[in-house]
Amino acid sequence: MTDTVMATRIATLRDEIRAHAYRYHVLDDPLVSDAEYDQLMRALRALEEQHPELQSPDSPTQRVGAPPANHFAKVRHKEPMLSLGNAFDENDLREWRDRIARLLGTNAAIAYVVEPKIDGLAVALAYEGGRLTQGATRGDGETGEDVTANLRTVNSIPLALEARDPVPNPQSPIPTSIEVRGEVYMRIADFERLNERLANAGEKIA
Structure with a gap:
């Protein structure tokens, strides 16, 4: 098998693993079982060991080992890198809203996007x-x-x-x-x- 064909095969396998990892860890909607995912990882790791010149720092195999x-x-x-301020009551929230309006220089209604604050x-x-x-x-x-x-x-x-x-x-x-x-x-x-x-x-x- 030529280096070009092997490089393509490894790149395709990496893309497949990344797609499955994204669905599992981000979307929480896996398409394959853990065993099937592990099998893909073993296959990729074996190919990279056989062809160290084709290893890449962003390969899925590089997440483990080090x-x-x-x-x-x-x-x-x-x-x-600042932290978020706190609003403890409705008055605090109104003051924050007014401050945003002043910064934007507008009296028009402002649309907000609200999401939970993850404490990590x-x-x-x-x-x-x-x-x-x-x-x-x-x-x-x-x-x-x-x-x-x-x-x-x-x-x-x-x-x-x-x-x-x-x-x-x-x-x-x-x-x-x-x-x-x-x-x-x-x-x-x-x-x-x-x-x-x-x-x-x-x-x-x-």
């Missing part, structure tokens, strides 16, 4: 050329800790950005450089499964 770091380098945020670990993900290059915690808002190795093990964090439109849109290509900020958290069902597994091994977390 242990998460326990000692972290400091990272200076390009822009301050605030992180900043840096992508260069579409690939995850660094992940950092908020820290004190100015300086955080480099937790890239740890974040690479989180299946719902893409190691590489890709367009999901059926037809690529030249007007909105993947940015050369972008930072995404959000919260890393564990769903209760996943936490309970982890606790059960650790308990069976004689450990437990709370």
